[in-house]
Ligand SMILES: Nc1ncnc2c1ncn2[C@@H]1O[C@H](COP(=O)(O)OP(=O)(O)O)[C@@H](O)[C@H]1O
């Protein structure tokens with residue numbers, strides 16, 4: 359169900375694209391409206407507002423995504439526990455589903471409390487009638503306080519009908535155990551086996567959450583995509599204000615998917631989001647019971663004065679990837695920032711500053727100036743190699759080569775919010791980049807180039823092999839320009855999202871004109887290629 363690389367340009371990007379083509383402005387403002395990333399939460403209301411529908415609304419708001427709601431049950435709930443549950447008749451759940459799904463361009467559906475078999479049935483029917491791009495299933499059964507929210511009677515229909523439609527299912531230990539007939543889950547190795555068995559029920563990905571894992575000093579979750587496991591760890595925050603972690607995690611995954619993230623990246627961001635929310639909430643005091651709620655909007659409050667991007671990475675940003683070169687800028691008498699501005703005005707969708715012979719202090723100054731230009735236009739800016747410069751100017755991410763800082767180290771230094779790209783020539787390197795937590799790979803040199811010394815070429819065949827093996831989106835690089843860009847893009851793998859260029863932009867008299875021509879050619883070729891496949 360999930361299109362791994364769905365794309366939603368931010369308003370800033372749409373403006374940047376519209377700047378060079380006044381004819382598109384009417385259509386553009388219409389498409390901004392249509393393409394607002396939208397999560398529909400099908401879940402129960404929590405009167406205490408830490409979990410359920412309320413957690414989903416707050417989480418999506420904090421992540422910059424629209425959230426609509428279909429309410430399956432109204433619970434009387436507070437920090438002590440659940441005092442009452444009133445189930446919404448399935449006919450009325452069906453009516454709510456129809457109202458939202460028939461009208462509102464939902465991107466991702468996230469489910470929480472589904473208290474009866476009848477409600478799961480009407481949800482299945484609605485999803486078949488109105489397909490969406492992804493389905494995130496949080497198989498809510500018991501609240502953190504230990505109260506039952508959905509009984510064992512729903513297990514069969516969950517296993518047989520809902521899970522096979524899910525792009526990801528996110529059980530906690532008790533829920534995983536219930537899905538598997540009550541087996542004991544006490545260790546990370548048990549969590550792995552559980553993830554595998556639940557995957558056999560049909561969902562494309564499984565995340566077994568270890569918030570309740572006894573005697574573990576980290577909060578460990580196990581992700582399984584049917585082939586590989588990934589162990590996601592974070593600090594265990596010492597707090598009782600953890601009511602709503604599961605709902606927030608699942609709705610954050612849904613929000614990131616709606617913005618175009620890949621599954622594992624969405625999960626990583628969501629885990630970090632929950633960890634941060636727990637940390638910020640640890641000292642709040644709401645209610646007198648043992649299960650205090652998360653303060654979901656802490657991130658928004660913290661970011662109120664920050665200009666950093668709400669949407670961290672959209673694979674479609676790779677479409678026209680401009681890589682700067684100081685020699686060329688010197689030759690044409692331009693500052694790096696002026697070159698970057700011209701590239702963006704022509705339609706560059708992402709910028710990488712690659713300054714091999716600029717002194718550190720000058721590089722940092724230039725990076726700050728370029729970042730201002732990029733932020734103004736909503737275009738992400740990455741730094742080549744230099745993690746220190748990226749950290750110092752708060753760039754959107756880095757691009758590293760095989761002999762630079764390993765991507766997993768870059769990830770641990772930069773955190774999950776930043777974009778990381780890795781240069782890869784082989785399927786093995788592409789696989790390692792995914793394991794290391796990269797967001798995309800750059801693959802080449804496709805053709806020979808003189809902007810990189812001693813760089814072997816892999817040709818179109820090599821590029822295709824890497825794309826087919828890569829779970830990450832790919833940008834092609836090396837000697838690409840107007841004359842050969844069509845053959846690169848026509849190669850066709852779904853994850854080949856764009857081309858990176860240096861000389862074809864920066865060694866030309868008018869950067870914006872070249873960018874405009876390249877942008878048009880790449881986007882048109884991508885459209886016809888994907889329509890043909
Ligand atoms: N004290 C904690 N510190 C950090 N992360 C936590 C903590 N408790 C739970 N988590 C994380 O919150 C998410 C929800 O997990 P869990 O509490 O197991 O699910 P649920 O809320 O559905 O019971 C998981 O990513 C888990 O690792």
Ligand SMILES: Cc1ncc(COP(=O)(O)O)c(N)n1
Pocket residue numbers: 401402403404409410411433435470471498500501502507600601602603604605606
């Ligand atoms: C209405 C409703 N839905 C879900 C939960 C699960 O809460 P948690 O996120 O703590 O597992 C809840 N307590 N109430």
Ligand SMILES: [Mg+2]
Pocket residue numbers: 502569600602603604
């Ligand atoms: Mg919990």
